[in-house]
Amino acid sequence: MPIDLSTLNIIFGIFVFLFGISIGSFLNVVAYRIPLNISIVRPRSFCPNCKKTVPNYALIPVIGYILTHAKCNKCNYKIPITYPIVELLTGILTLFIFFRFLTPINVLEAFPAFLTVETFQYGKFHFNNFVPFFVSLWILYTGIPLSIIDLKYRILPNKIIYPGIIIGFLISCFNHNLGWSGSLIGIITGSGGLFFIAKIYELLRGKQGIGMGDVKYLGFIGAVLGWKGVVFTLFYASIIGAIIGILWGIISKKGLATAIPFGPFLASAALAISTYGDEILAFIFKN
Structure with a gap:
């Protein structure tokens, strides 16, 4: 069965974007905690105002901001709009950088087990393709x-x-x-x-x-x-x-x-x- 390159690009695009906004969520943590000398690993994410641990659904990148109505569920502290903006920006730029330097085919070449479709003639995997990325x-x-x-x-x-x-x-x-x-x-x-x-x-x-x-x-x-x-x-x-x-x-x-x-x-x-x-x-x- 032939692979539709457009479909492949969409699938990879969605995955890369989701990966990017997840990284963006982590970068928000880094930007908040590093200047305050707090570990970026522990404790779990908490409200900057009341210090209570935020619920799991609030940790979902971008969507969590919407589900919480941009407020802490304990003290009603208003969550800055910069948080979802950073997540979206990171996701968009990650997506752009991926398609700037790579294609889904480049990634698949790194995993020979997936190269079973006769439609494409895959070449050797070149690590140099990934360095600029x-x-x-x-x-x-x-x-x-x-x-x-x-x-x-x-x-x-x-x-x-x-x-x-x-x-x-x-x-x-x-x-x-x-x-x-x-x-x-x-x-x-x-x-x-x-x-x-x-x-x-x-x-x-x-x-x-x-x-x-x-x-x-x-x-x-x-x-x-x-x-x-x-x-x-x-x-x-x-x-x-x-x-x-x-x-x-x-x-x-x-x-x-x-x-x-x-x-x-x-x-x-x-x-x-x-x-x-x-x-x-x-x-x-x-x-």
Whole structure:
């Protein structure tokens, strides 16, 4: 019986989206607990206000928010709308990244036991097909909690940054376009370069303009994207940050000296580079 590729894409799409919103639910936990030094494993999810354990149905991504009427069933604490937004955003971006780098056929090639349909001539499984996918997912799944924490507390926790660098380095060891040496150069370029810029700014302006969290985060980005990824991430993050900063200064009437967190801009720029880096580089060097 022939396999309908459209049906296969829909089935995989639903699974990937459900996986993504589930990860998004976990990222909400990470973003809430890490700054408060609470374990991300225990205790079970609880109401931030009354500390009572939430019911099981409330843990269902997105749907739980609707079933609880956006309130704690114990104290009527209003659950922030950001929770389902983060879950939906993570699900949508996970789905996009999957179909950007992979197809259902690529996944099926990883499991020979499923390759029994004569309709398709499957080739060998290539791990290299999955490396860019893992890189983008790693940037996404760390960038979301880091952005939330930076926006709320103006910090980028080492508990996420340091493991991020280590795991990013390990992923890069399987990336034939980067390798361990390229990853190491990226780490040094990212952290060292931004640290140098931060010190120059501090000397010229007499005040700190870039936090050490941003310095370490750019080293993290360098671990998975290499030195070229660092340069373009910093370039695009600076442009976006400047535009948003100017607009926010005008709207808030606080002027151009308004300080805004840089972490979310680094995260969004790094995700764009990891997803469309080849096209961006080709466009730049062609023109």
